[in-house]
Amino acid sequence: MTGGKWRVTASRTVVKDRWIDLRADTCVTPGGHVLDPFYVLAYPDWVHVLALTGDDRIVMVRQYRHAAGEHVLELPGGAMDPADADPSQAAARELAEETAYTAASFGHICSQWPNPATHANKVHFYRAIDPAAAGTQKLDAGEDGLTVRLVPVEEVLRGLRGDWTMQSMHVSAILLGLADCGRISF
Amino acid sequence: MTGGKWRVTASRTVVKDRWIDLRADTCVTPGGHVLDPFYVLAYPDWVHVLALTGDDRIVMVRQYRHAAGEHVLELPGGAMDPADADPSQAAARELAEETAYTAASFGHICSQWPNPATHANKVHFYRAIDPAAAGTQKLDAGEDGLTVRLVPVEEVLRGLRGDWTMQSMHVSAILLGLADCGRISF
Numbered sequence: 001m002t003g004g005k006w007r008v009t010a011s012r013t014v015v016k017d018r019w020i021d022l023r024a025d026t027c028v029t030p031g032g033h034v035l036d037p038f039y040v041l042a043y044p045d046w047v048h049v050l051a052l053t054g055d056d057r058i059v060m061v062r063q064y065r066h067a068a069g070e071h072v073l074e075l076p077g078g079a080m081d082p083a084d085a086d087p088s089q090a091a092a093r094e095l096a097e098e099t100a101y102t103a104a105s106f107g108h109i110c111s112q113w114p115n116p117a118t119h120a121n122k123v124h125f126y127r128a129i130d131p132a133a134a135g136t137q138k139l140d141a142g143e144d145g146l147t148v149r150l151v152p153v154e155e156v157l158r159g160l161r162g163d164w165t166m167q168s169m170h171v172s173a174i175l176l177g178l179a180d181c182g183r184i185s186f
Numbered sequence: 187m188t189g190g191k192w193r194v195t196a197s198r199t200v201v202k203d204r205w206i207d208l209r210a211d212t213c214v215t216p217g218g219h220v221l222d223p224f225y226v227l228a229y230p231d232w233v234h235v236l237a238l239t240g241d242d243r244i245v246m247v248r249q250y251r252h253a254a255g256e257h258v259l260e261l262p263g264g265a266m267d268p269a270d271a272d273p274s275q276a277a278a279r280e281l282a283e284e285t286a287y288t289a290a291s292f293g294h295i296c297s298q299w300p301n302p303a304t305h306a307n308k309v310h311f312y313r314a315i316d317p318a319a320a321g322t323q324k325l326d327a328g329e330d331g332l333t334v335r336l337v338p339v340e341e342v343l344r345g346l347r348g349d350w351t352m353q354s355m356h357v358s359a360i361l362l363g364l365a366d367c368g369r370i371s372f
Binding site for chain 2: 015039113117145173
């Protein structure tokens with residue numbers, strides 16, 4: 001009974017457009033339990049970028065997040081476009097669009113599940129190697145008011161362990177990315 | 187134009203039942219952009235528990251996650267019930283139900299946004315103080331096949347920096363929880 005996948009006996013689309021793709025599956029577990037409906041959100045894969053400057057600051061963005069109803073300090077990132085050849089190209093594009101920073105190359109930190117119970121997609125974390133300010137931002141309508149912040153690493157580490165409410169994917173990317181480049185160790 | 191919230195001029199429920207609560211808002215940004223629809227998922231708050239045993243192992247669960255289509259190694263946790271007095275009580279309940287471990291008390295590590303763009307809820311991370319095996323599991327139908335694993339901290343740290351694909355909220359909780367109890371430092 002352990003180790004097997006669920007069997008999908010029916011599946012219907014609840015809502016699907018440019019922004020969301022929600023389906024309701026009828027599932028049967030290896031133990032014979034029927035789960036109906038079981039909702040699955042299909043998104044493109046996401047990318048988040050840790051850009052650590054030569055003076056030990058992280059290139060971050062502060063923007064309004066409507067579901068939370070608050071402004072949140074985040075890493076640059078977003079959804080892969082069909083035109084992105086691979087996640088590293090998406091990382092470069094998102095970093096440039098949101099912050100006007102570029103980098104000679106991008107190192108893959110790791111990939112994770114945003115939420116494997118409900119989301120079918122993965123999130124890929126990249127580290128910008130030697131980031132530098134260049135060009136201008138190209139913001140979407142939903143990024144109206146997004147501001148770029150260069151935040152010292154020590155301040156970020158204090159904040160995420162203290163009273164900042166951050167997004168879990170970004171915290172994970174920051175800690176693993178800083179470990180990857182030897183800035184912290186664990 | 188920066189710093190303001192979006193104005194919601196209309197809102198409709200797309201689907202709402204025991205499992206999901208999805209609404210579509212019509213939003214106007216401070217800069218005057220109209221975003222329609224903007225989807226918001228309302229869930230109860232979630233809790234995840236880091237239970238570190240006296241012999242340096244983390245009490246984890248391995249279970250099938252249908253959206254991802256894979257078995258994933260995770261921390262115990264779940265959604266708050268209306269009957270839970272507070273998130274720490276939810277943490278104790280979820281730990282006991284999924285793993286049959288209990289603890290004398292639970293320390294709050296921190297709270298984060300699962301995804302403040304799309305999810306209105308928060309996730310609360312707790313640390314079980316002196317966890318011990320007691321009682322029996324009480325699994326839901328969707329947890330059919332869930333197995334408890336006691337995984338050495340070193341193996342978890344290697345895995346999450348290596349080739350394990352984990353869930354971002356759990357990675358964040360593990361690293362911040364281990365830092366909180368002095369097991370790692372950064």
